[in-house]
Amino acid sequence: MTTRPCLLVRVLVPGVLLSPNSIIILFQGLLRLRASDSASDDVGASHGAKVALSFTARNDKNVRESDNRHMAIVARSKFAKDVERASPFVVALARDDEQGFVIEPQKHTRAQLLYAVEGVMRVRTPEGMWIIPPRRALWIPVDVEHSVTMLSPVSMRTIYIDAKRAKSFGEACRLIEVSSLLRELILSLLEEPLEYALDGRGGHVAELILIEITRAPQIPIVIPWPRDKRIVTICSTLMENPGDQRSLEDWAEVAGASTRTLIRLFQKETGLHFRHWLQQVHLAEALSRLTHGDSIGEIARRLGYASPSAFTTMFRRTLGVSPSQYLQHRLR
Incomplete structure (x- = not known):
């Protein structure tokens, strides 16, 4: 089965993470079991009936794949809105995408540090284009329209920064080096709930992330x-x-x-x-x-x-x- 683009989302069981794909696969497994039970009652079906069933199964598969894509898009859209509305000044987002997947032009009310621990992305804005492999990240200011193309399977681990705190980082896109420390801080923030306590671990990690972005060497490639x-x-x-x-x-x-x-x-x-x-x-x-x-x-x-x-x-x-x-x- 082809892996669909998805976000990691929390389910109601504390401490457990399931992706929309995982939930879809569970339901598809139940559907296959049910289909198998039904098929056992039709062993004596004619060849013409088998052909009809095969055609129907292919159509059902296409419908399921379309539903899967729709569910993934809905999950991404909902979580993106949650990120925009979150109260902490820095929030992190994890998502995995297939090679060739395109995030259509969009812009945010928060600044974004676009980063992936695995895979290569191509980012385009009205002003320019950047290629972003691991260990590099693109600073995207507030309200800058951008699209993203996955040049390989991508494990994106990106962060969004409140507009007020982002002002000091400038109003132009720029490519930076991601240090080992910055990488681990981003991954650490992903372990925190979306609405983490500012005076707790999440708040301290977020402050360190901003310090590391300030110190990060800029790469003169655009x-x-x-x-x-x-x-x-x-x-x-x-x-x-x-x-x-x-x-x-x-x-x-x-x-x-x-x-x-x-x-x-x-x-x-x-x-x-x-x-x-x-x-x-x-x-x-x-x-x-x-x-x-x-x-x-x-x-x-x-x-x-x-x-x-x-x-x-x-x-x-x-x-x-x-x-x-x-x-x-x-x-x-």
């Missing part, structure tokens, strides 16, 4: 996103295939514009020259692949660099460290 359709076509293709080696002259033919027009549009729409914009895409892809354990040579090849040393030079020039040094720093 992929500014254009609005002009001609540039969007080029950027979308390069996001799907960062190693595409076509020159700006080649892209001019695809976009139906002159090379000079594309140069002007890239600068106007993204604030970067085409080469610098593509470099940001390469860095985002490289950090994601380093997290997955790809070798420097394999990453260089996939991104179209002539050699691993050429890729390392670009990486060091932008981030100040080599890929191997960056990875060692992250794992400490």
Whole structure:
């Protein structure tokens, strides 16, 4: 059975967590037992009846899967509203999503630190795009519209911060490093009830989370996103295939514009020259692949660099460290 996107929600039994999927599976098990009992009374059914039953079963399966998706969406929506209305200044949310699942554009009355302990996400706002592997998180200010695409199965463990407390963190999205301490603090807050006591363990953990966000190193990688359709076509293709080696002259033919027009549009729409914009895409892809354990040579090849040393030079020039040094720093 395909795992459906879901939130972790508390049931009435104290200390027990069940997901909507778990509840659905329990009911489906009962339905299968009941269907099995009914089937035993129909052993002598004709071949035509069996075909009809098979067709009906397939239809029932499609209905059940549709119901499952609906129940998961309802659970997510309800819990998201609970998070928005919660009284503590920091609240945590856990959810698991399949590869390819998309959270449609939304915005919150709280700021959000979007983080996943496993998996890679792509986040898009009206201003730009970010690739977020584990050990990195995206700070999203209050009322910033954003969508999220799961590039792999994702275990999201994200937090929401009261608007007043979030003011000091700025009004622009930014990518940060997640230290081992910040990771454990987020997981610790998830152990607390939604309405935890501010003068208890939950309140102290929440205060430490804010301190760690303040101290977190910022990663200078953002992929500014254009609005002009001609540039969007080029950027979308390069996001799907960062190693595409076509020159700006080649892209001019695809976009139906002159090379000079594309140069002007890239600068106007993204604030970067085409080469610098593509470099940001390469860095985002490289950090994601380093997290997955790809070798420097394999990453260089996939991104179209002539050699691993050429890729390392670009990486060091932008981030100040080599890929191997960056990875060692992250794992400490």
